[in-house]
Amino acid sequence: MATCATCDETVDTATAAHKVEYQGTVYYFCCGHCQAAFEQEPARYTTEG
Numbered sequence: 001m002a003t004c005a006t007c008d009e010t011v012d013t014a015t016a017a018h019k020v021e022y023q024g025t026v027y028y029f030c031c032g033h034c035q036a037a038f039e040q041e042p043a044r045y046t047t048e049g
């Protein structure tokens with residue numbers, strides 16, 4: 001299991017239909033809307049520290 005990178009909803013990685021590889025890391029999303037939000041502004045959801 002993973003969490004949606006946008007909204008922290010639980011995502012089953014085995015059946016996840018929405019995922020994006022960004023800077024070598026795969027991010028999972030609960031729905032296409034969350035994926036679209038991530039793709040528009042990935043830095044907002046991947047800030048380190």
Ligand SMILES: [Zn+2]
Nearest residue numbers: 004007030034
């Ligand atoms: Zn989500």
Ligand SMILES: [Zn+2]
Nearest residue numbers: 030031033034
């Ligand atoms: Zn969603």
